[in-house]
Amino acid sequence: MKSLLDRLNIKPVNAGASTGVDNWYTDKNGKELISYNPTTGEPIAKIIQATAETYEKVASEAQNAFLKWRHVPAPKRGEVVRDLGEALRQLKEPLGDLVTVEMGKIRAEGHGEVQEMIDICDFAVGQSRMLYGLTMHSERASHRMYEQWHPLGILGLVTAFNFPVAVWSWNSALAAICGDTVIWKPSSYTPLTAIAVTHIANQVMADHGLSGIFNLTIGSGRDVGELMLNDKRVPLVSFTGSTSVGIHVSETVAKRFGKTILELGGNNAIIVTPHADLEMATRAILFGAVGTAGQRCTSTRRIIMHKSISKDLTQRLTNAYKQIRIGDPLQPDTLMGPLVVNTSVEEMMDALNKSKQDGGEVLTGGEMLPNLGPNFVSPAIVKMPAQTEIVKTETFAPILYLLEYETIEEAIHIHNDVPQGLSSAIFTDSMREAETFLSVGGSDCGIANVNIGTSGAEIGGAFGGEKETGGGRESGSDAWKVYMRRQTNTINWSKDLPLAQGIKFGE
Structure with missing residues (x-):
């Protein structure tokens, strides 16, 4: 050191x-x-x-x-x-x-x-x-x-x-x-x-x-x-x-x-449609939700998944979460380190309690890990019956809320129905779904991606968001x-003095 x-x-x-x-x-x-x-x-x-x-x-x-x-x-x-x-x-x-x-x-x-x-x-x-x-x-x-x-x-x-x-x-x-x-x-x-x-x-x-x-x-x-x-x-x-x-x-x-x-703030969501590559979506969600222990402003916090693939995607995510190596961030095999301060741990636990009160089910994680250190937690996946107030609130911690939809219009409505508007993504191989998401009637965020996650923006694009972002x-x-x-500069290189809008003054 x-x-x-x-x-x-x-x-x-x-x-x-x-x-x-x-x-x-x-x-x-x-x-x-x-x-x-x-x-x-x-x-x-x-x-x-x-x-x-x-x-x-x-x-x-x-x-x-x-x-x-x-x-x-x-x-x-x-x-x-x-x-x-x-x-x-x-x-x-x-x-x-x-x-x-x-x-x-x-x-x-x-x-x-x-x-x-x-x-x-x-x-x-x-x-x-x-x-x-x-x-x-x-x-x-x-x-x-x-x-x-x-x-x-x-x-x-x-x-x-x-x-x-x-x-x-x-x-x-x-x-x-x-x-x-x-x-x-x-x-x-x-x-x-x-x-x-x-x-x-x-x-x-x-x-x-x-x-x-x-x-x-x-x-x-x-x-x-x-x-x-x-x-x-x-x-x-x-x-x-x-x-x-x-x-x-x-x-x-x-x-x-x-x-x-x-x-x-950001409260970033990924829509996963029936036409998505679920293996690729799972990897993107994992990095977006767990990277930096969920402390990026672009961290993935909500998954809006079609009912037809929700069981499959949920299983993939819970299996992936159980394999995350948590520990000393300097070690090469660690995938998630600590939260920055203990108050962040407390805020995460409070958010999980509120989500349970709203009918949410913690599918995996959400535990304090004091044996690793004072600020360590296990990343949580929470299945929610609806997008409640706690889901609409950004919690700077690794909590991933799962929500279901039936139509792409419903998915976009759920996606946009939060106060924040930073980063967003959709996973689909359907051009119609992708272009709908990118259109004026689609994502209302400053960043909207197709088949990549919400996190990890390149420097070449303008970074930022709308609404409370x-x-x-x-x-x-x-x-x-x-x-x-x-x-703004205007240069007159003539000998006359014409006025804009054709105005005549004193002539």
């Missing part, structure tokens, strides 16, 4: 704020935060959290850096992000291991998360030469109209524990090539991964003679988070977390006419536009 922490510059006691390689801030009034290993329950290291005074130092540095960074040509900004990606490649294994140690996801997923960081850096480098604006034909002779995109300012970035480094990269790589600076407030459950990433980013900045582009403030929502939300120097806040907190973020930032990117989009496609401000 010590060699891993040493390689990533993690000390027994760490400063909780930074703006560059020589600028780490430890406030004597900062509260102590302890990062715990969810597998063992043992402490890993301590952090001295940022205070209001520290936040002000970081915000001032980020603002000053932005005033210079915005003038650097976008392809030159892309060179910095390219070097960031190379630095991450060099440290993929230790950083991925730290994600596993601090968050609890299995080693393959921890390394995959760092690969996602590398991928988005590659994407952003290309995007730095493609910050396109449109040219429009003017209705007035000898006039030219076009739009261009300018850097926006400081991005306030609040990330969650379940993807402690990937979401930082989605936002930071694109924000950087767009000419913005970033202030990052990570989850208090995973502060060490944030410190490790910041050390890496700091060195890349230093190699280019920079500071203040990638900044860090570790602190509670009440202390650091509220300052960021109310800071008029921060025109854009990206928040990943619960719907309830997301509402507060949206309202607070909107009051000062700031913008938000909201990545909130928040409507935000990050990562690929044209998500870069939210990090910039659009400007």
